[in-house]
Amino acid sequence: MSARGVDLLVYADRLGGDLPRLRSLLDGPFRDFAGVHILPFFVPFDGADAGFDPIDHAAVDPRLGAWDDVRAIAGDSGNGREVTADLIVNHVSSASAEFVDWLAHGDASAHDGMFLAFDTVFPDGANEHDITAFYRPRPGLPFTAYRMADGRRRLVWTTFMPSQIDLDVRNERARDYLRRILAALRAGGVTTVRLDAVGYAVKTPGSDSFMTAETLVFVREIVAMAREAGLRVLVEVHAHYSQQLAIAPLVDLVYDFALAPLLLHSLGTGTSDRLVEWFRIRPQNAVTVLDTHDGIGIIDAGPSGDRPGLIDQDEMAAIFERAAVATGGHSTIASVVPAWMSLPHQINATFFSALGADANAYLLARAVQLWLPGQPQLYYVGLLGGLDDVELFRRTGQGRDVNRHVYTPEELEAALTSEVTRAQLALVRLRSTNPAFGGRFGFRSLAEAAVELEWRLGDERASLTVSFAPAPAFRIDIDGPAGSFSLDTVASLAALWERTHIPPSPTP
Known part of the structure; x- marks a missing residue:
């Protein structure tokens, strides 16, 4: 996969309907994505926790397709696409x-x-x-x-x-189970596994049993097992940023979950100092995200115990309050407060909804995400400019379902014509194809509310300048031997996509 590649995060059943149709989208309008993380497609994909409670973790749910379909997405057709799947480390279904x-x-x-x-x-x-x-x-x-x-x-x-x-992950029978699942994933065309909920996997009396020293020992062991099976490892940990920094050297990839709350803080306060500090210390082997199937993590930027955060408790509360205003109070209803906590650990809302459907602020945030070093990943609802699915939440009672919309073919077609979607696809194409992103990265503060991010490779330059006050604004400057151009609106980004978009060949 290209070092400049961008990944898509998606449920096969909620975008396209099944694995063959997801492949058609990846070969068609989403062909600029170098990889795809397909959320649980195991038996059953539609359990009580949307596939994260597998009865058979080694089998593809036949309603979605078969392992041949996963292998085809991965590159049997010669496209060499990276496929990420979840290794659900912490638990199995009671019906397994x-x-x-x-x-x-x-x-x-x-x-x-x-x-x-x-x-x-x-x-x-x-x-x-x-x-x-x-x-x-x-x-x-x-x-x-x-x-x-x-x-x-x-x-x-x-x-x-x-x-x-x-699972008792210290027990050899549990480890044999995990080895069997790793082998099945690799044989099925998967190239990277995400260690789902690994931070909770080891229970240690006398501690809170979340991301402890004992957890890190197990992470090393499960990473070795995955690499022995020929797989790269992405770790998922919603925790104090210092724990992300500690675990990053142990794995191939770690999520940058702090970016989203820091961008919400900057957009809400008109300041950039906390964001710039994170740019300085963040791990470089990060998968950058704004939104995922689990909502928008806020705990990742906050304090923990006696450890200060990138933002403090009051600033965290202010992010939740602004999201509540933007969503008409719905994010407060949908977000869950964990045991013994005073605030939710994430906002259950789409990122677009949390910004009050402000397309300019949204594209500013997305541009920052795609300009940072690491591996950008776009969630399908965010890519399609989705707003909260209040009706799905009402039906299921699951707060995270507000950000797990099931797209009909008609809704997908309409979303693909929207400026917000096409502008994001233009950013994906820039990140994926512009040579500058294969060079050196740098950033600098221009003022209290403004930051410049820049990539250079020889004569190629890709610069992003963002300002958070008095109103969100961005400017992209592309320079190189082939010419120069600038973009500073959602419409101009969407127009770039129109100019560079080549329709796929008709399917026979």
Whole structure:
């Protein structure tokens, strides 16, 4: 994959409908994307947690396609596209064959020891302080009682949902399970695995059990397992920025989750100092995102315990308040406050909605994302200029569903004609094809509210200047032997896409 490449993050069923039709989009209007992260397409893709509760993690849900379709997306057609898939490290479904067998046969099960029971972590029992010390991203306690076939009741760890049974990742049977899944993914054409929820995978009494020293030991071990299978590793950790910096050297890629809240802070306050400080220290092997299927993480830029954040608690609260105003109060309803916390850890809203559908501010933020070093990734709802799907949230009661719209063919066609989408596609094309992005990166503060980001390679130059006050503004300057041009509006970016867009050949 080109070092300048941009990735798309998508659910196969919610954009296109299945894997073959997703491939058609990637070969057609989205062909400038060098890679795609396909969110869980396993059996079933539409479980209680939208595929993050697999019954069979090694099988493609036949309603979406087959492993041949994943391999075709990856490059059987010769396009060499990177494919990322999730390795769900922390848990399996309560309906998985392994867990069902354990409930039926207990100690005699071939999977005994694979699942994390309460007394595995607390063999001598636990008091109130021990239990409430654990960090959980949802309200309530992380345990669920299950009845064995012989009538015994076992209290198992369920960090996220009662139907998501935590693995005992220190147990060899659990590790054999993970090795089997890694092998299936690699054989299916996957090139990179995202370690989903790895920060919660190791429970250590006496700590909050989130991204501890013991977690980092396991990260090294699971990364070694993935690389042995021939896979690159992307780690997902919503945590204090120092933990991102600590884990970045251990993996191939780490998310830059701090960028989105810092951009919201800058756009809301008309200042750039916190953003510039992050530019100075952020990991270079980062996947840059504004929005994902999990909402907009705010905790990633904030304080944790006695560690100061890139922004403080009041500034975090102000971001939530501005989002509430922009969404008519809906983001407050949809966002969840974790156990023992005073604020949600993320805004459940589309990034466009959180900015009040201000296209100029939105393209400013997207341009910053695509100008930073690392591997940019655009979420399908964000690419299509999606606003909150309030109706889907009402039907499911899941706050994150406001940002998981299921596009009909008609909605997709309409979105592809919008200025917001075409302007973003123009940015993707610039990042993917302009030689300057293969050179050296630099940035500088121009004033309290303005920043310049620049790439240079020989005579090629790609510069982005953004200003957050008195109103959001951006200017792109492209210079090179082939000529120079500037862009400073959403319309001018969309027009660039129109000028450089070559329709794909008709499908036979």
